[in-house]
Amino acid sequence: MKIRLTSVYVDDQDKALRFYTEVAGFVKKADFSQGPYRWLTVASPEEPDGTELQLARNDNPAAKAYQEALFQQGQPAAMFFTDDIQRDYERMKAAGAELPMPPTKVTGSTIAQAHDTCGNLIQITQLHRG
Numbered sequence: 001m002k003i004r005l006t007s008v009y010v011d012d013q014d015k016a017l018r019f020y021t022e023v024a025g026f027v028k029k030a031d032f033s034q035g036p037y038r039w040l041t042v043a044s045p046e047e048p049d050g051t052e053l054q055l056a057r058n059d060n061p062a063a064k065a066y067q068e069a070l071f072q073q074g075q076p077a078a079m080f081f082t083d084d085i086q087r088d089y090e091r092m093k094a095a096g097a098e099l100p101m102p103p104t105k106v107t108g109s110t111i112a113q114a115h116d117t118c119g120n121l122i123q124i125t126q127l128h129r130g
Helices: 012-023 062-070 085-094
Strands: 004-010 027-034 037-043 052-057 078-080 098-106 109-115 121-127
Touching: 004 012, 004 062, 004 085, 012 027, 012 052, 037 078, 085 109, 085 121
Parallel strands: 004 052, 078 121
Antiparallel strands: 027 037, 037 052, 098 109, 109 121
């Protein structure tokens, strides 16, 4: 088995698409609409055929409650990995991202956090090798 898709709930899909492409650096993979429903995904430009992240509307009350609870508890809705956290942190900062946690060393890795402008906290992680 493989993981091909995971989702984050967002309060505005257009705003989410701007953040995840223009700030986080992903590329739009799929964007299809049928009536009020929109299937919207992004992927890493380093692995365009790899795992996709669905930017799913939080119009379901359970999804909205879950998203808000994670954010209030400071829990990331998604975790992304990088080989150079300082470079990506500075790039995202220059693009206007709100970054409540700068690169911080923790056991086995360095992490940073960003608000995605759509109701989520995301974590950027660089694993320490060796």
